[in-house]
Amino acid sequence: MAGMYRSRVSGIGSYLPEKILSNKDLEKMVETNDQWIVERTGIERRHIASEDQATSDLCVIAAKRALEDANLKVEDIDMILVGTVTGDHQMPSTACFVQAKLGAKNIMAVDLNAACSGFLYGVSIADQFIRTGMYKNILVIGAEVLSRYMNYKDRETCILFGDGAGAWVMSRAAEGQTNVIESSHLRADGTLADLLILPAGGSKIPQSHEAIDKGLNFMTMKGRDIFKNAVRTMASCCQEALEHNKVAPEQVDWIVPHQANKRIIEAVADQFKFPMERVIVYLQETGNTSAASIPLAFDWAVKNGKIKRGQTILLTAFGAGLTSGSILLRY
Missing domain, CATH: 3.40.47.10 (Thiolase/Chalcone synthase)
Incomplete structure (x- = not known):
C-alpha cells in the first residue's frame, strides 16, 4: 500500500581525486606546519580535483560505483539528488549534468544546497519519496570541489577543505526487511x-x-x-x-x-x-x-x-x- 513503504541503502560508492595536497605542501603556501594542523584538526592530507574535473565528474564516478554495488542499472533509477555548494555552474543544476553523463533519461534531477548537511538532507528527502510509494530507486550524491573556492593565503580555511564525492542508492525495502x-x-x-x-x-x-x-x-x-x-x-x-x-x-x-x-x-x-x-x-x-x-x-x-x-x-x-x-x- 502506498505510504507504507520503507527505504534501505542498497548500494554505496565514492571517489577521491588522484592529486593530493598534504600538510607539508601547505607549509610552502601559507604560514602553518604539519604538526599544528594535525594537532588542531586531525587532517593529514586532502584530495584536489584536476583542472578538467568539475563536480559532476566526481559525482558520476561515485554514482557508477554505487549502482554497481546495488546491482542496478542506470535505467532503474527514478530520481537524482545532488548535495553540493560547488556546482558546475550557477545554473542549471549539477544533478542535470550528472543525469546526462549517466544517460538517465526523463527522471527528476535536482541539487540541494545545505552545505555539509547536504547529503543527510538528500537521504531524508529520498526516504520520503520512497515511503510514499512514488519512487523505488533514488540516487543520492554528496560532492564538492571546494579547492576552487579556497584562498590559499588564509590558513583559517585552506588547511581544512578538500574535494571528493560519495553516493548511495536508496531503494524500496522488501516487506518485512529490517535494514531500513x-x-x-x-x-x-x-x-x-x-x-x-x-x-x-x-x-x-x-x-x-x-x-x-x-x-x-x-x-x-x-x-x-x-x-x-x-x-x-x-x-x-x-x-x-x-x-x-x-x-x-x-x-x-x-x-x-x-x-x-x-x-x-x-x-x-x-x-x-x-x-x-x-x-x-x-x-x-x-x-x-x-x-x-x-x-x-x-x-x-x-x-x-x-x-x-x-x-x-x-x-x-x-x-x-x-x-x-x-x-x-x-x-
Missing part, C-alpha cells in the same frame, strides 16, 4: 548564516572584478563560533534521533559524523560517553569535503570491514546555514 532508514531529524538556523559563507557569486554580490579584488569569491569562516555551534547542534540532533527511536547510545554500533575536525568529533562523542573506537574518522585522508564527507567516510568504513550489514548506524552533520541533522539507520 529508521528516522531523520533535520534543522537549520539562518541567524548564524554569516559564520561560514561564500560572499560573492549570488544575487546579493554578483561576481565582478571588484568582488574578486576584495577576495569575496573565497569562502570565509569564523572558526571558533563554528566549532561551538557544531558540537552543540550535532549532539542535540543525535540525542533527538536516539530518543525518537528509543535507542540507547550503547545500542549504536557506529557513529558516522561529518568529517570537519577531529576535536569536534571527539567532543560530540564525549557528550554520549561514546567510545571513539566506534566513531568513524576518515578526515585524516580527506579533510572536510562538505556534502561528500559522510558518504566518503561510510564507504571507506564498509570497505575496511568496520561497518557491516545489519548494524545500527547514527549519522550526524552540521554545515553552513547553519544546517544540521541526524539519521538513524539499520544498514
